[in-house]
Amino acid sequence: MAGGEGVDNGGDENPTMVVESPEWVLSVYAAAGVPTADHLKLRTGTLSLDLHSIPDNHVAVKLLGVSVDPCLRGRMSGQEEGHYFSQFALDEVIVTIGIGRVIQSRSSKFVKGNLVISNFFPFSKDSIVAAAKFLRVIDQTAGVEISAYLSTLDVIIKDNKAFVNESQ
Numbered sequence: 001m002a003g004g005e006g007v008d009n010g011g012d013e014n015p016t017m018v019v020e021s022p023e024w025v026l027s028v029y030a031a032a033g034v035p036t037a038d039h040l041k042l043r044t045g046t047l048s049l050d051l052h053s054i055p056d057n058h059v060a061v062k063l064l065g066v067s068v069d070p071c072l073r074g075r076m077s078g079q080e081e082g083h084y085f086s087q088f089a090l091d092e093v094i095v096t097i098g099i100g101r102v103i104q105s106r107s108s109k110f111v112k113g114n115l116v117i118s119n120f121f122p123f124s125k126d127s128i129v130a131a132a133k134f135l136r137v138i139d140q141t142a143g144v145e146i147s148a149y150l151s152t153l154d155v156i157i158k159d160n161k162a163f164v165n166e167s168q
Contacts, residue, residue: 017049023124026088029078039076045093047126054106057131061100061116066123067150072096094123099138099146107131115140117149 023045030039049060075088088094098121102114109131110116115138122129129135138149 019047019049019126020044021047021124021126023093023122023127025091025093026076027091029087029090030073030076031078035073035076040094045124047128049104049126051104051106054104054128057107058128059102059107059110059116059131059135060104060126061121061129062103062126063098063100063121063124064115065099065147065150066121067097069096093127095120096123097121097150098123099149100127100129105131110135110137115146 021044022042025041025043026035026039027041028039030036047060054060071085072094075085078087080087097117097119099115099117100121102110102112102116103126105111105114116135117138118129118135120134121127138146
């Protein structure tokens with residue numbers, strides 16, 4: 001889909017916008033103990049939200065909320081053995097479970113305004129995310145507060161589909 005033809009972008013045909021986006025990175029592994037300001041850094045990246053700068057099958061997303069789970073600590077230790085997930089790469093944006101709103105789309109699966117959730121959401125104000133199997137649209141008609149998807153409701157990924165456990 002060159003140029004985004006056939007993709008609904010909410011009427012924004014050619015916005016030219018560059019934003020500064022705060023983002024959290026791991027600068028040094030925390031081999032022992034809890035990560036601190038010595039390990040985590042907030043930096044500002046520059047990101048073009050121009051529709052034509054977004055790769056095909058990607059979306060630009062504004063972060064609305066993240067889950068800061070204890071499992072993130074293990075990914076900041078620098079120790080591969082005994083961990084389910086691999087370690088975060090140093091000086092790259094940390095990823096976690098997050099919710100955001102699509103602000104531009106070069107994917108036929110997502111349109112501007114979609115509320116989305118992913119287990120691998122960049123911890124940055126704005127980001128370009130692949131419209132892959134881990135990015136899902138949240139049903140906004142369900143009457144559920146957005147924050148509940150990151151806390152009281154379990155978001156379960158099974159067979160590449162997002163399910164919400166509302167039995168609690």
